[in-house]
Amino acid sequence: MLEAKCVLRLLFYGLHLAAVAVSGGGGDDEFVYSGFSGANLTLHGAAMVTPSGLLQLTDGAAVSKGHAFHPTPLHLRGGEKEAAAARSFSASFVFGIVPVTPGMGGHSLSLVVAPSRDLSTGTASSYLGFLNTTSNGSARNHIVAVELDTIQSPEFQDIDDNHVGLDVNSLVSVNASSAGYYDDRTGEFRNLTLVSGEAMQAWVDYDGDAARIDVTLAPVGTEKPRKPLVSASADLSSVITDVAYVGFSASTGRLSTRHYVLGCSFAVDEPAPAIDMATAQATLRELQTQVQGGLIAGVVALATVACVLLIVRRRYRYVELREDWEIEFGAHRLSYKVLFHATNGFKNKNLLGTGGFGTVYKGVLPTSGTGVAVKRVTHGCSIGYCRLKDELLLAYDYMPNGSVEQHLYGGGDALNWAQRFQIIKGVASGLLYLHEEWEQVVVHRDVKASNILLDGEMNARLGDFGLARLHDRDAELHTTVIAGTFGYIAPELALTGRASPLTDVFAFDAFLLEVTTGRRPVEEAMDGSSSRLMLVDWVFEHWRNESLLQVVDPRIELGDYDVGELSLALRGGVTLLASTG
Template sequence: MAAHHDVWQITIELLKKKIPILLQMDRKLSLLLVVCLLTGISATKYDEFTYNGFQRSELYLDGVAEITPNGLLILTNTTRNQQGHAFHKVPLHFKNTSEGNIYSFSTCFVFAILPEHPDVSGHGLAFVLSPTRGLPGAMPNQYLGLFNSANNGNSSNHVLAVELDTISNPEFGDIDSNHVGIDVNGLRSTDAAPASYFVEKIDKFKKLSLISGEPMQVWVDYSNPEKKLNVTISPISVPKPSHPLLSSFVNLSSVILETMYIGFSSSTGSILTSHYVLGWSFKMNGQAAALNLSSLPSLPLKKHRRNLSSLIIWLSLGVVVFITITACSIAYIIRRKARYAEVLEEWELENRTHRFSYKELFKATKGFPEKNLLGVGGFGRVYKGELPTSKTEIAVKRISHDSKQGMREFVGEIASNSQLRHRNLVQLLGYSRRKGEVLLVYEFMTNGSLDKFLYDANNPTTLGWSQRLKIIRGVASGLLYLHEEWEQIVVHRDIKASNVLLDSEMNGKLGDFGLSTLYDHGSDPQITRVVGTFGYIAPELTKTGRATTSTDVFAFGVFVLEVVCGRRPIVQQDSQDLHLVDWVWKSWRNGVILEVTDARLGGDYHLGEVEMILKIGLLCSHPVPAARPTMRQVMQFLNGDLSLPQMPKGGRGITISSPEHAEELEES
């Protein structure tokens, strides 16, 4: 009603100012002209628009979306697990009522994604056509504020979206963590490509980083006669490229309804990220008008980390202060420098990992006091902290690293690990370095490590079966990503319950990549040093020292049995070491496999699921590497897409706890 009232006011003004003669005409003729004028204005107003910046009255907003005083549309701000929507207030007619044909359409918009930390982002944003405004029931995080776990992929959604996705979600078949995709009724894209734009001079596509914080322009053009949807993207300073990034044949006849709302949707996860739209134009049956780039609202200033040039300026000012201040002040400054002194070498600038200042982490943890200590491991002490500016909760691990020769490789692996993005991996946010110490900064996990729930007698919370199964699935998904789905193979080398952390929703995330190593797909890992935790180390490691994805699978198998049984991998019994894998395997041979389940479960579980998970644990911890499944096969077992192989109950001669005899397998 408000939209029609606006049109009526415009009509009255035109009648008064532009066509005063109408007031003297016959009443019926005047009314006819008014209707004609109203129809013309409606078509012009609703079928074509251009926003070089926005006003609150022009859009329907919900969630955390807002418009700044200078006309900048903020879809999501620096809050976790939120979503925001911004839709054109009036629905548009996308179909010819009489013939049922979809109209061709074109849109152009400028967006920017500003993460709190470089190379770490929320989940992205999408241009969307929807039957309703606001998308009720939609969820944040990986669902981009478009769908939820129940309706994702349903044909009844009638939603078309072009996603600018900055997180790799394997469950949706994402190609990487920096891509553009076409989504029809769900988040499994019908077509997708890494974010890039075509450059005429070199006759090929050049990569773009969606989370660079720089404004970029997107064109979405649909031709109904050809049934073709083109998506083109470029930096704001580059005119529309001649080649679209995506050119996909999509028949939208069953997707688009007669009237649809158009707008934008975005969401955040655990990483603080702001998603912006600076300008937007749209036209039905024609080319959307070009935006006036010079009049678009400005983005907030980015918080750049201190670089080498600013460090030089700071040191220069320090020299001036040294000359002019008193001896007492000099002594004070020297003491402060000693406290916050860092090591920064030129080669570190080659890594794209975010580097925190030691001073920043010192203040975030309030000086690393014992009361902020989260835990102590063989590779360092972990402290809880909060970044002063963003209020982001973090976990800081302090590691001694005295080897100058290996420091460059160590920081290089930190840089690689910080680019790992998966919902079941603890996100490495960055690092700091001073003297012989490296400080790793991770996202803070509210519920701490899994082993506290399995073994801490003072912990009142008992994990139920559904929670344990969810954690096992999550860790398996994270390992599949490390082994097969990232650009390099990552061997974790220290999978265990204490390295699985739980967020506020009890989702399991694999953390502590201090021992991990990387190598290229198709290459042979050259690792000859045995590292890890006793009880999780594969038998062949003691012979060859070669850590592979198969040795990770072995440790995962022990971890699975640990979660189901609620027992550590090695326990003392009658002055002897009792190995968990031996014990479970013996129970399997004796036909009492379900007796190994954690007594705290109280029998409250699905018998078939428990038996399946225990079999997966035994299969993964098989003493012969060739008999173990890959993590992809493990996920297929868990999802019911692949049947478990027959496991003979005879199994004589298998001695898991004696590596020197581990491969002596007798026939059943």
């Protein structure tokens, strides 16, 4: 119902325009359309001229686009100036954006100056119908556009979801401002809502001498404000081609919207002609009767659609991206809504920690009561994951006993030898599976005490696979960037940058000595000098002096350990480090 009222309102303004479109009039480099009935436009996609003379660029379908161009090319370079210079030009147009769901519309209606009327390679949604993933940002586009955008696209640095932007070959605007205008009388800025369904007028003025472009916006019936909304220094001499076309592009995304142009004008080296707002009362009364009759006949259908759209709107915040491979592994998928509520909305009180790849929150799954740790990856898991827009969330078993590092150095409960030996065996078993038993070889690349997590029974879990790489068993892993933590990095990795299962084994050996001695792989000297104590060298020296038991962590009580196990761990660590290093 509301959408139909918005269309009716736009039709009212459209029928205040002259019934016949006038093209040319002032020469080959200007035109004016006061309504589009009988206009010889070049149309593409969803674009059409309605029986009442409105240019409709999109028809309310989701993920669609429409283009409409003045058919005659314009000469925008040369003239009385040097051939390479872009000429001054001005444009004006009256438009309206009508959302199917009140307040929720997208994506954009844009005035476009392009070297061709064919923008068929442009894609809908955030690319606004005239660019695509490969063309965006290319100087070969030779496109200048003014976008009236109702969706905020972070990938293009949009300032908000209701803005006017000036685009030169790229959807990252040269300059942009929230939609509105400056009141000539008070100087105050007055906001405008692009998806309000109200008719508005825009002016675009390029000064070739000053290499400056201004964009101004105002409600229909308001004189052009003296202060422009958006201004930018932009020399278009290297952008606009000599022969260019002027027209409109509009696109929608998941939210259905109709984009209308009610009239437009354009001129080179002079102000754009005025758009005729003469009243056509008889046609207006006839059209109002038809539209009102259609509203009565379609009120039930519109009410049904409104209910469906309301449900969609309520669920829109949880719409997730899904991958083709999920057919096989779909059982691990968790909804964003479930993880959002499990973590109390990712509140700070649920924050467990922050790392190089994101933040981790404690949560409880509402259906099963299972404790989970949810990682929000900034741009391996045994329970599940979620992907929403640009966010990736990983959910895995919550480890109530933290990491081994916390127990060794962070004030956690001291580990007895039985617990330490169990942890060593758990990590060794995990690496064996990754290196030898899975269908591909997985190289973790960051085995260390802080990445060994402990569950409620103090069983070890190898975590944080953010640096991990995998490869087929009959192929080599090719890496060029050194990854890992100082003290756990094998010498050959530091020299070649090539990771392998052996470099994981080196890190495990360092961890093995660390757990047994309670000391870090590399420590600053106690005497305040700049020298460092290398754990493996220290252990090896005691081994040579047959005093190996003196390196045992003093927090392990005497008689509380198996000498054979402890000796095996120390000798194994030193031997493996020597052989792998």
